[in-house]
Amino acid sequence: xxxxxxxxxxxxxxxxxxxxxxxxxxxxxxxxxxxxxxxxxxxxxxxxxxxxxxxxxxxxxxxxxxxxxxxxxxxxxxxxxxxxxxxxxxxxxxxxxxxxxxxxxxxxxxxxxxxxxxxxxxxxxxxxxxxxxxxxxxxxxxxxxxxxxxxxxxxxxxxxxxxxxxxxxxxxxxxxxxxxxxxxxxxxxxxxxxxxxxxxxxxxxxxxxxxxxxxxxxxxxxxxxxxxxxxxxxxxxxx
Amino acid sequence: xxxxxxxxxxxxxxxxxxxxxxxxxxxxxxxxxxxxxxxxxxxxxxxxxxxxxxxxxxxxxxxxxxxxxxxxxxxxxxxxxxxxxxxxxxxxxxxxxxxxxxxxxxxxxxxxxxxxxxxxxxxxxxxxxxxxxxxxxxxxxxxxxxxxxxxxxxxxxxxxxxxxxxxxxxxxxxxxxxxxxxxxxxxxxxxxxxxxxxxxxxxxxxxxxxxxxxxxxxxxxxxxxxxxxxxxxxxxxxxxxxxxxxxxxxxxxxxxxxxxxxxxxxxxxxxxxxxxxxxxxxxxxxxxxxxxxxxxxxxxxxxxxxxxxxxxxxxxxxxxxxxxxxxxxxxxxxxxxxxxxxxxxxxxxxxxxxxxxxxxxxxxxxxxxxxxxxxxxxxxxxxxxxxxxxxxxx
Numbered sequence: 025x026x027x028x029x030x031x032x033x034x035x036x037x038x039x040x041x042x043x044x045x046x047x048x049x050x051x052x053x054x055x056x057x058x059x060x061x062x063x064x065x066x067x068x069x070x071x072x073x074x075x076x077x078x079x080x081x082x083x084x085x086x087x088x089x090x091x092x093x094x095x096x097x098x099x100x101x102x103x104x105x106x107x108x109x110x111x112x113x114x115x116x117x118x119x120x121x122x123x124x125x126x127x128x129x130x131x132x133x134x135x136x137x138x139x140x141x142x143x144x145x146x147x148x149x150x151x152x153x154x155x156x157x158x159x160x161x162x163x164x165x166x167x168x169x170x171x172x173x174x175x176x177x178x179x180x181x182x183x184x185x186x187x188x189x190x191x192x193x194x195x196x197x198x199x200x201x202x203x204x205x206x207x208x209x210x211x212x213x214x215x216x217x218x219x220x221x222x223x224x225x226x227x228x229x230x231x232x233x234x235x236x237x238x239x240x241x242x243x244x245x246x247x248x249x250x251x252x253x254x255x256x257x258x259x260x261x262x263x
Numbered sequence: 264x265x266x267x268x269x270x271x272x273x274x275x276x277x278x279x280x281x282x283x284x285x286x287x288x289x290x291x292x293x294x295x296x297x298x299x300x301x302x303x304x305x306x307x308x309x310x311x312x313x314x315x316x317x318x319x320x321x322x323x324x325x326x327x328x329x330x331x332x333x334x335x336x337x338x339x340x341x342x343x344x345x346x347x348x349x350x351x352x353x354x355x356x357x358x359x360x361x362x363x364x365x366x367x368x369x370x371x372x373x374x375x376x377x378x379x380x381x382x383x384x385x386x387x388x389x390x391x392x393x394x395x396x397x398x399x400x401x402x403x404x405x406x407x408x409x410x411x412x413x414x415x416x417x418x419x420x421x422x423x424x425x426x427x428x429x430x431x432x433x434x435x436x437x438x439x440x441x442x443x444x445x446x447x448x449x450x451x452x453x454x455x456x457x458x459x460x461x462x463x464x465x466x467x468x469x470x471x472x473x474x475x476x477x478x479x480x481x482x483x484x485x486x487x488x489x490x491x492x493x494x495x496x497x498x499x500x501x502x503x504x505x506x507x508x509x510x511x512x513x514x515x516x517x518x519x520x521x522x523x524x525x526x527x528x529x530x531x532x533x534x535x536x537x538x539x540x541x542x543x544x545x546x547x548x549x550x551x552x553x554x555x556x557x558x559x560x561x562x563x564x565x566x567x568x569x570x571x572x573x574x575x576x577x578x579x580x581x582x583x584x585x586x587x588x589x590x591x592x593x594x595x596x597x598x599x600x601x602x603x604x605x606x607x608x609x610x611x612x613x614x615x616x617x618x619x620x621x622x623x624x625x626x627x628x629x630x631x632x633x634x635x636x637x638x639x640x641x642x643x644x645x646x647x648x649x650x651x652x653x654x655x656x657x
Contacts, residue, residue, distance in 0.1 A: 073485070075651055076651065097485055097486060101485075102482065102485045104481060104482065106478060107477065107478040108478070109480075109481065110477075111477075111479060112477075113282040114275070114278070114282075122275050123482070123486060126271055126486035126487060126488040127486050127487050154282075167482075170482065171482070
């Protein structure tokens with residue numbers, strides 16, 4: 025589903041991402057772990073075609089991000105952490121519909137999908153209200169619906185629970201697990217070890233732009249012990 | 264570039280902008296009401312002041328022998344003569360508008376056909392005093408002419424000997440309302456260029472830096488709409504908002520001029536034909552497109568709303584320089600070379616349209632050059648939108 029092949033990204037002389045390779049299969053959640061500035065967001069931005077790789081490429085659902093960026097974008101959904109990034113003066117439905125339209129969905133398709141997501145995320149009460157006065161949790165649900173409205177096969181989560189309270193974090197985590205159940209390939213970037221341990225099948229640790237570990241969670245525990253945090257600090261500190 | 268995506272972005276941005284009370288109030292409503300209020304208040308107050316002063320001229324006359332001139336002035340309906348012990352002080356303090364010192368021997372001088380000297384004391388820092396001084400001077404002039412007339416008559420000479428040439432003025436302008444058009448040709452290009460520049464600013468700030476600040480830009484870049492479709496959709500909505508803002512400013516200005524009364528020439532007809540208005544509208548639209556693209560490029564570079572506003576303010580000064588540069592140019596004798604100068608060419612072509620000149624060469628040059636400016640501005644916006652360092656500048 026996702027095949028990252030020798031991706032590199034330089035910002036002037038700084039190597040933000042340095043020749044990374046990993047794969048993500050259908051129904052698999054891969055945790056991209058790293059400290060701030062390690063290259064997680066740059067990697068996700070390259071996979072999402074927002075940034076052009078300096079070298080290397082990635083195949084998303086069989087489409088090369090350099091050759092067919094439009095096809096790649098139609099196959100990915102992305103959810104960012106921090107601010108939900110919604111248009112406050114539009115209603116929740118208009119926010120979701122805008123992204124459905126920009127992803128080339130026809131009227132029937134988008135209406136059906138929006139109705140399904142509204143039901144699934146329990147948003148019936150406020151879907152036709154402007155999002156400006158929504159709570160953080162309500163906004164997060166709209167952002168989730170927006171990211172998945174076009175039925176992407178691949179989901180990218182860039183620190184999606186950053187700054188969220190426990191309830192809102194739970195909504196996001198449940199959504200990630202529901203994506204797994206729908207057999208989507210998922211990349212989940214975070215620096216919360218607990219979250220990674222709870223959600224991921226496999227972890228890829230990235231440090232100073234390079235992958236320093238890539239293994240299944242169970243194998244990781246076997247190799248480094250049960251304490252994820254200690255293992256991570258040990259690994260990153262050694263390099 | 265995808266036309267369908269451009270229209271989706273355009274429709275959404277316009278809805279979003281029109282729902283923003285701040286943008287609607289600042290961009291459309293305030294320009295619509297500020298001029299009628301401002302011009303109306305200034306006009307009415309100036310008009311009221313003029314009326315008040317000219318209808319009741321408070322003056323003091325120092326005349327020891329009760330001269331005929333003093334009697335003549337006192338007999339005027341709008342003059343009130345008040346007593347004053349210190350004329351200079353009373354004028355300074357505004358108790359009287361003007362003081363007149365008529366010499367003791369004035370009647371003798373007039374009788375002997377000599378010249379007499381009258382002193383007018385007024386305050387040149389006071390509008391009322393200046394106005395009163397002019398009215399009194401013209402009354403004295405009138406009185407003086409009567410004396411000359413009687414002197415000539417006593418010698419059997421016709422009074423018309425003093426005016427060997429009579430001037431009869433005839434206006435050569437094709438249409439009526441020449442003065443009104445002249446005033447408009449001074450004011451309108453300046454206003455239109457300034458509004459063409461500032462009109463799209465609020466929308467450009469919101470759709471560039473605002474999008475970054477809200478965190479909505481990144482999700483947008485992951486959709487199937489390419490960056491160019493996003494850019495052109497945004498440019499289109501900025502242009503429409505800018506045009507709406509400019510139109511409301513001009514409507515406000517027109518209402519303001521009317522509300523201001525005779526002080527701003529509001530009692531004159533505007534006399535702009537629909538064709539003139541359409542032609543002017545086309546060129547204003549070109550200005551809006553140039554500045555809309557430039558403002559969006561700058562706005563997308565900025566990290567935040569505030570930063571965008573700081574970067575955009577110098578643009579207004581550049582634009583004003585272009586508009587003011589042609590303020591006093593007489594378009595009937597204008598050099599064609601000036602139609603190559605950005606902004607100045609639009610200002611001059613609008614002046615020409617108002618006066619009623621439709622010079623194909625000037626129209627072609629201005630239109631052509633502005634298409635070039637639009638092309639360059641859009642190219643710049645395109646460059647900024649495709650540059651990762653700009654889009655992800657945080």
